[in-house]
Amino acid sequence: MNATTILEVQGLTKNFRVGSRFQPGGRQVVQALSKVSFHVFAGETLGLVGESGCGKSTLGRCLLRLYEPDAGSILFKGHDLTRMSEKALRPLRADMQMVFQDPSASLNPRRRVGDLIAEPLRVHGFGDRQKIAARLEELMGLVGLAPEFLTRFPHEFSGGQRQRIGIARAIALSPSLIIADEPVSALDVSIQAQIVNLLADLQKRLDLTYVFIAHDLSVIRQIADRVAVMYLGTMVEIGETETVLHRPAHPYTAALISAVPEPDPGTRRGRTVLQGEPPSPARPPSGCRFHTRCPAAQPICAAERPVLRQFAGAREVACHFPIE
Amino acid sequence: MPLLDVQDLRISFRTARGIVRIVEGVSFAVAQGEILSIVGESGSGKSLTALAVMRLITDPNALVEGRIFFKGEDILALPDSAMRRLRGGAIAMIFQDPMTALTPVYTVGAQIVEQILAHQKIPKAAAKARAVDLLGAMGIPSPLDAARRFPHQLSGGMRQRVMIAMALSCDPALLIADEPTTALDVTVQAQILELLLKLRADFGSSVLLITHDMGVVAQVADRVAVMYAGTIAEAGATADIFARPMHPYTIGLLNAIPRLHGPKLAALPAIPGAPPAPQEKPAGCAFAPRCTFQIAACEARPALLQTSGRQVACFRAGAV
Numbered sequence: 031m032n033a034t035t036i037l038e039v040q041g042l043t044k045n046f047r048v049g050s051r052f053q054p055g056g057r058q059v060v061q062a063l064s065k066v067s068f069h070v071f072a073g074e075t076l077g078l079v080g081e082s083g084c085g086k087s088t089l090g091r092c093l094l095r096l097y098e099p100d101a102g103s104i105l106f107k108g109h110d111l112t113r114m115s116e117k118a119l120r121p122l123r124a125d126m127q128m129v130f131q132d133p134s135a136s137l138n139p140r141r142r143v144g145d146l147i148a149e150p151l152r153v154h155g156f157g158d159r160q161k162i163a164a165r166l167e168e169l170m171g172l173v174g175l176a177p178e179f180l181t182r183f184p185h186e187f188s189g190g191q192r193q194r195i196g197i198a199r200a201i202a203l204s205p206s207l208i209i210a211d212e213p214v215s216a217l218d219v220s221i222q223a224q225i226v227n228l229l230a231d232l233q234k235r236l237d238l239t240y241v242f243i244a245h246d247l248s249v250i251r252q253i254a255d256r257v258a259v260m261y262l263g264t265m266v267e268i269g270e271t272e273t274v275l276h277r278p279a280h281p282y283t284a285a286l287i288s289a290v291p292e293p294d295p296g297t298r299r300g301r302t303v304l305q306g307e308p309p310s311p312a313r314p315p316s317g318c319r320f321h322t323r324c325p326a327a328q329p330i331c332a333a334e335r336p337v338l339r340q341f342a343g344a345r346e347v348a349c350h351f352p353i354e
Numbered sequence: 355m356p357l358l359d360v361q362d363l364r365i366s367f368r369t370a371r372g373i374v375r376i377v378e379g380v381s382f383a384v385a386q387g388e389i390l391s392i393v394g395e396s397g398s399g400k401s402l403t404a405l406a407v408m409r410l411i412t413d414p415n416a417l418v419e420g421r422i423f424f425k426g427e428d429i430l431a432l433p434d435s436a437m438r439r440l441r442g443g444a445i446a447m448i449f450q451d452p453m454t455a456l457t458p459v460y461t462v463g464a465q466i467v468e469q470i471l472a473h474q475k476i477p478k479a480a481a482k483a484r485a486v487d488l489l490g491a492m493g494i495p496s497p498l499d500a501a502r503r504f505p506h507q508l509s510g511g512m513r514q515r516v517m518i519a520m521a522l523s524c525d526p527a528l529l530i531a532d533e534p535t536t537a538l539d540v541t542v543q544a545q546i547l548e549l550l551l552k553l554r555a556d557f558g559s560s561v562l563l564i565t566h567d568m569g570v571v572a573q574v575a576d577r578v579a580v581m582y583a584g585t586i587a588e589a590g591a592t593a594d595i596f597a598r599p600m601h602p603y604t605i606g607l608l609n610a611i612p613r614l615h616g617p618k619l620a621a622l623p624a625i626p627g628a629p630p631a632p633q634e635k636p637a638g639c640a641f642a643p644r645c646t647f648q649i650a651a652c653e654a655r656p657a658l659l660q661t662s663g664r665q666v667a668c669f670r671a672g673a674v
Contacts, residue, residue, distance in 0.1 A: 081539035188628045189396075218395035218566065223610035223624035230621065245540065252612035252622060275614065289544035291569030293611050295593045298573055304541040307509050 036207060036239050037070040037093070042102035044085075044092055048312070058312040062088040064263040065102070067338065072206070075233065075240040077254030077271065079247060079286070083311055085263040086243045090209045093241065094126055095119060106207070124154045127200040131212035133192035137184040143195055144180035150202045169198045172235070174228060190221035197228065201236060211243045226253055247290050251275055259283045262311055262319040265338060269345020279341050279352040282320045318350065326351050355426055356383035357560050358407065358528055363420035365402050365411065374632045377402055378584040379420070381658070384528065384560050389550070391563040391571045391592070394581035397629055400564045403581075404532050407562070408447050409437050424528070443473045446521035450533035452513035456505040462516045463489075463501025466523055473524045488519040492549065511542035518549065525557065532564040547574050568611055572596055580604050583629055583640035585655075590664035600666045602674055603641045639668070647674045 044063040051057050062085045070076045078086045091097045093104060095111055104111040109122060127150075130136040137146055144166055151162050170177045173194040184192055193213060200208055210229070214222040230253060232238060244250050250257055251271055258268040259280065267280040278284040285304040306323050309315055315322045321331035330350055341347045342354070365377035377399040384390045394400040405411050406418050409429060422429050424445065429437065449455040456465060466485035471478065482501075489497035492515040505513055514534060521529055531550070535543040551574055553559055563575060571578050571592060579589040580603065588601035599605045606625040627644040636642060642652040651669045658667040668674070 081541065190628055218629075219568070219607055220395065220610050220625035221628060223612070223622035224626075226612070227621045227624055246612075247540075248612040248614045251614055251618065272618075285541060287614065289541045290614055291540075291543070291547065291567065291573040292614060293568040293572045293596070293608065295572045295596050304544070307511050307539075307542055 034072045035069045036072040036107060037241075038103075038105040039069065039093070040067050040103045040105075042066045042089070042092060042104065043100050044088055044097060045100050060310075060312045061263050061314060062311060063092065063099070064314075066260075066263075066265050067102075068258055068265060068268055070207075070239060070241060072239055073233075073237060074255040075242050075253055077250035077257040078241060078243045078260065079245060079250055079257060080260035081245065081286075081308060083262070083308060084260040085311075086260050087211055089260070090128070090211045090241060090243050093209055094123070094128055096128075121154075124150070124203040125205050126207040126209070127203065127205040129193075129196050129200045129208060129210040129213045132216055133189065133196040134184065136196060137192060139184055142181055142183060143187075146184070146195065147180075147198050147202055150199060154203055156203070165202070169202055172201065172232065173198045188221075189217050190224060193217065193225050194228065197225075197232070201232060201238070204236065205238070207239045207241070209241045209243070212245070213242070214249060215244065215246065222249070229253065247275060247287060259286065262308055262314055264319055265348060266320065267345065267347045267349075268338070269343070269347075273343055273345050277342075279345065279347040280320075280349045281324050281326050281351075281353065284353060285323075285325075318348075326353075356385050357388075357425065358384040358562065359421075359423040360403075360407065361421045361423070363403060363406060363418070363422065365399065365406055365419075366417045367413065368415040368417070371633065373417075375635070376584055376632050377406070380581070380584075380586055382579050382586065382589060384562055386527075387554060387558045387560055389554060389561040389563060389574055389576050391565060391575035391578045392581055393565055393568060393571050393578055395566060395629055397583075397632065398581040399584040400566075400581050401532055404447070404530050404562065404564045407530060408441055408445060410441075410447075439473070442469055442521075442526075443524045444526055445528045445530065446524065446526035447530040447532065448514070448517045448521050448534050450536050452510070452517040452537075453505060455517060456513065458505055461502050461504055462508070462513075462520075466501070466516070466520045469520055470523045484523065485519070488523055489516065492516075492519045493545070494519075510538055511545065514538060514542075514546055515549070518546075518553075522553065522557070522559075526559060528560045528562065529553070530562045530564070533566070534563070535570060536565070536567070543570075550574055568608065580607070583635055584632070585640060585667060586658055586665070587641065587668070588664070588666050589658070594664060600661070600664060600671045600674070601641075601668050602645045602647050602670075605674065606644075 042063055043065055046060045046062055048060055049055055049058050080086045092099045099112055147166055148162050166180055167177045175194050214225050242253055254271045257271045257274050259266050261282050267274055267283045278287055304323055317333050317335050318331045321327040336348045336350050338346045338348045341352050361381050363377055363380045366373050366375040380403055392400045407422055411418055463485050467481045470481040486497045486501050489500050494500045494515050535546050575592045578592050578595055580587045582603050587603045599608055609623040610625055625644055638653040639656050642648045647670050656667045656669050658665045661671055
């Protein structure tokens with residue numbers, strides 16, 4: 031694999047202010063991302079996993095500056111996105127695109143498919159009408175849809191086909207980076223497999239880099255080269271997919287993996303069911319944010335926040351007592 | 355005699371474009387203390403089947419035909435008043451989204467008490483105590499405090515526990531769970547599945563579990579019925595079906611699931627195409643257009659036949 035870094039994130043922090051002083055609880059600051067650092071190599075797929083509220087979607091949106099981060103830097107091909115003006119950012123946006131979870135919510139129901147896919151081409155001045163029409167045909171072929179469908183409306187398609195349209199839009203401008211936020215979560219299993227295969231195939235053909243956000247570890251294993259596990263706005267473990275999923279070093283990663291219901295009745299077992307639920311990100315625990323649910327917590331875990339550090343092979347882990 | 359015996363259930367809707375058949379002749383039985391899972395993709399008719407057992411399909415354009423025997427009595431023929439006594443009493447249901455199934459304007463304790471008092475003649479104080487006991491039994495920390503809370507003050511996992519507590523408040527013989535863990539995170543899902551298994555062990559309840567997740571089926575169900583486009587494609591013991599699926603759809607479905615363990619495949623063996631829309635279902639086998647084993651006989655609809663401890667609706671069962 032090509033080991034050039036395409037994206038480098040340092041100390042990314044994002045706070046949301048929620049509530050109002052007139053509400054019970056008053057104004058609160060939710061720290062959705064707390065000093066998150068990682069990098070993405072060109073041509074790879076980085077899987078981003080975690081439970082709801084862990085900040086994975088916020089992170090995806092911050093990477094494209096759809097949210098303004100509060101602190102930290104995002105280096106994309108050497109440009110610091112956090113310091114650029116909207117205007118300076120615009121040409122770069124063509125190079126980073128997003129695929130959303132719910133294709134019916136992200137496609138305008140009143141516009142034809144051809145129109146929807148052509149929009150980014152027009153916005154970024156791709157060329158005249160013939161050039162755009164030729165590109166549309168090519169894109170439909172790439173995502174496995176018949177060119178006749180260009181004149182239809184989104185509601186005439188099934189969920190899987192709509193996701194193909196969403197993907198066609200994202201790859202229209204030949205980006206190098208695609209952030210895919212739960213792109214297959216809303217799809218049925220038999221369709222999900224088609225879209226996962228399509229994304230893998232497009233990656234090879236178009237030399238794409240993916241940041242693939244998902245909550246399903248099995249999907250992540252299928253598509254990601256490396257995986258980053260998040261908990262309550264922090265990165266707890268990041269490394270080669272097979273290493274992290276089969277020899278997890280962070281207790282949270284281990285708990286997450288053991289909670290996955292395997293489609294194999296032979297694996298029924300007394301699993302280490304994690305007790306309780308993630309605490310509110312408005313009042314994160316001190317020290318290691320996982321210490322309140324961690325089976326291996328020690329006094330130091332409540333006092334001191336562990337930093338990501340190299341551990342046993344191709345991965346980093348943020349834990350005072352990683353699993354050997 | 356099975357606790358629940360559904361025979362040739364058919365559900366269709368009158369629409370402007372004619373009658374649309376959603377469920378087409380589904381038969382299954384749930385034995386005492388058994389967990390039967392109906393698994394299928396969206397639009398397969400699994401949730402409608404569950405609603406029909408509760409007689410909750412109230413659309414005036416819906417036609418529900420067939421027979422549903424509960425403890426030997428055909429509940430489709432029951433008068434409404436008798437059905438109301440049954441519903442929430444001997445048959446209880448939990449839904450995918452507890453936020454919409456609970457009312458936002460009463461405390462969860464009050465909602466459980468209401469259900470108990472609707473079915474049992476006991477003093478209100480006793481009903482309150484029972485509600486708190488149930489919340490505790492569902493693994494809710496400080497149940498007395500939780501009973502005084504409103505649904506929006508509880509997390510998704512806690513709300514689902516409240517729903518289960520409410521469903522169990524009248525000791526139902528049959529619990530119908532429609533995608534009970536789909537909206538939950540995986541660690542919380544594991545807790546709720548453990549809870550379902552514990553309930554069966556402690557109370558001997560039968561469970562009809564509706565889900566789309568083969569992982570959930572594998573972990574909790576004794577038997578499984580795989581639905582496709584309104585019919586049962588295959589039914590049998592869970593271990594059996596996962597070890598040796600016989601219907602091409604079941605085979606395709608199991609192959610298409612990405613796995614956390616075992617060898618990693620270069621590409622997932624996906625099933626080509628998509629399930630048919632209800633009004634465009636083929637006259638023959640509904641899966642035939644997507645099936646790699648299709649033969650001329652598939653132009654006709656295959657019956658669900660018993661073959662070696664298993665029911666399969668396929669002309670080529672055993673050959674594929």
